[in-house]
Amino acid sequence: MKRKDFLRNAGLLAASGALWNTGLFANNQQTIKVGLIGVNGMGWANLTALLKVPNVVCTALCDVDERILDKRIAELEKLQTTKVKRIIDHQELLKGDLVDAVIIATPDHWHCLQMVDAVNAGKHVYVEKPIGNSIKECEAMVAAAQKHNSIVQVGQWQRSxxxxxxxxxxxxxxxxxxxxxxxxxxxxxxxxxxxxxxxxxxxxxxxxxxxxxxxxxxxxxxxxxxxxxxxxxxxxxxxxxxxxxxxxxxxxxxxxxxxxxxxxxxxxxxxxxxxxxxxxxxxxxxxxxxxxxxxxxxxxxxxxxxxxxxxxxxxxxxxxxxxxxxxxxxxxxxxxxxxxxxxxxxKDNGLEKHMVNFVDAIRRNDRTILKAPIEAGANxxxxxxxxxxxxxxxxxxxxxxxxxxxxxKSANNYLVANYENGYKLPKV
Known part of the structure; x- marks a missing residue:
């Protein structure tokens, strides 16, 4: 099954769309500002699914490949009227109130650093699977989310x-x-x-x-x-x-x-x-x-x-x-x-229902209703x-x-990924 199959046909979209009309968000018109870190592949699929939820807009796109970044900005302009900021360094995206939540869809070795940075900055997170590239990274990510009581959904959309x-x-x-x-x-x-x-x-x-x-x-x-x-x-x-x-x-x-x-x-x-x-x-x-x-x-x-x-x-x-x-x-x-x-x-669209669940948890400020919380993703x-x-x-x-x-003991050498170039495993 290729990744293009993650987004199904219009009939399935209607099935998930029915959830949005059941009163789930009817009494909450708060606009949620989302930033995407890693705009290729599943990152883009995640964002386009999330933007189908009412009152969600994308305010920033971040990627280290400017060729794809420019391509996605042009595509995003066809999906929404809200202006989007073009960013290379994810730390810039996390500053101030530019975004309320972020999607992290970078290669696996970046997930831990970016997710911990995001919750430290007070943002909610949707992070692609697998959440980390080592056992110790996964444990650090759980600790960070729990410390800040952040809403963190993992991209295991089958759970929805x-x-x-x-x-x-x-x-x-x-x-x-x-x-x-x-x-x-x-x-x-x-x-x-x-x-x-x-x-x-x-x-x-x-x-x-x-x-x-x-x-x-x-x-x-x-x-x-x-x-x-x-x-x-x-x-x-x-x-x-x-x-x-x-x-x-x-x-x-x-x-x-x-x-x-x-x-x-x-x-x-x-x-x-x-x-x-x-x-x-x-x-x-x-x-x-x-x-x-x-x-x-x-x-x-x-x-x-x-x-x-x-x-x-x-x-x-x-x-x-x-x-x-x-x-x-x-x-x-x-x-x-x-x-x-x-x-x-x-009979339904797991990715889109997963995004509905993510937004609902943010608006209710209730991480207990997440279908794929960080603890499950880490496990x-x-x-x-x-x-x-x-x-x-x-x-x-x-x-x-x-x-x-x-x-x-030799197996324990693989518990943590090697961090180089001045980076260190986050301490929570």
Whole structure:
């Protein structure tokens, strides 16, 4: 499923639009001023969804690539009459009363610094997933949000979709019987090999040092820029954190689980061994709990995943299996132990409902009604990062919940990302 599919057709937009006419905002005409940090890809999708909520305007766009920044400013002028400020440094966007809330959709290695800066400045935040690029970053982000009692919504918009909630209600009903194994996966056939390219001069209009931020200083290479940053450890965690936070999130919700006892992972660059990416294109990870396992698997260049779906999560019980993804959910019986349930298709727009929820929480000043609060985003980002750490160490790891660390000291070297170029992990 490509990212363009996040915004559905007009019929689905009408379904989410109905929520706006139920009185949710009828008695509150406060205009919310929003700034977007990171205007490409999901950042733009997030903003256009948010602007559909009544009395929300964008007052600032911020990006380190002036080429895309200018393009988005021109596009924004067609969506609203409010003038927008053009900004390179996110700190400028956070000054004064220019914005009430920000969307952070920069590469993962910037999320922690920008989110903490935003709540320190008294702003509400919508931050893309995964919320951080290391376990300690996630913990710092939670501490900062709680310290300021900020409204922080994480971009796990599936938590706002009704069919996901319905599926989990069925899992919790007990009708599947004892669940011993949960599988989650992302088989992404459209993710092709990244050919090796030489370093080159920084493109005109790109503030490359600002883009690198706390990451290791390297020459500019187009393979590491914009969308492809996901496949390099300096900036992100590959499919394990890019898609794992979506599917594994529902594995944990369904099982009412959080911290695993152990984690082991095996995989590598099996599809494209000589291409430019660092993260594995093929991976299997097993998270052990007291009486069940959660298994993650991903594969680039392949679409035919389990149950003929390219992404999803399945709860495998003694009586039957529930299979869930963005398209809907169904139940496959184990023999005659239960009745089959045909595919219950998705009927709403998760991203737009997620934005309605975000705005509602801001206007009510009530972070408890958020569908994806910072604590939930941190929990699943940390969980996914555990899988990457197990892969990178090549060791079966054991997690000490009380100490918030691994029993293997070498694995603890991955708890925090390396901060360079004068940047430091925020202390809260």
């Amino acid at each position: 979709q009704q069919h996901f909630a319905d599926a989990i209600d069925f899992v919790h009903s007990g009708k599947l019987g004892k669940i011993r194994l949960v599988k989650a996966w992302a088989y992404q056939g459209w993710m092709k090999s990244i050919p090796v390219k030489p370093d080159e001069a920084v493109p005109t209009g790109v503030h490359y040092d600002r883009w690198l931020g706390p990451a290791k200083k390297r020459p500019f290479n187009p393979n590491r820029f914009h969308f492809e940053f996901r496949w390099f450890w300096d900036y992100a965690g590959g499919l394990m954190t890019d898609w794992g936070v979506h599917m594994l999130d529902y594995a944990l919700i369904g099982m009412k689980a959080a911290d695993p006892k152990s984690i082991m992972a095996s995989g590598g660059k099996f599809a494209y061994p000589s291409d430019a990416a660092e993260t594995p294109d093929t991976l299997t990870t097993v998270f052990e709990f007291d009486d069940f396992n959660i298994q993650w698997e991903h594969a680039n260049g392949i679409d035919l995943g389990p149950y003929s779906r390219n992404h999803g999560v399945s709860f495998i019980g003694n009586n039957g299996t529930l299979v869930l993804n963005r398209e809907g959910w169904e139940v496959i019986p184990e023999g005659d132990r239960m009745q089959a349930i045909a595919l219950q298709k998705s 699943i980002a940390i969980f996914s990062q555990m899988g990457n750490i197990a892969y990178r160490t090549g060791t079966k790891l054991y997690w000490d919940k009380a100490k918030r660390s691994f029993t293997d």
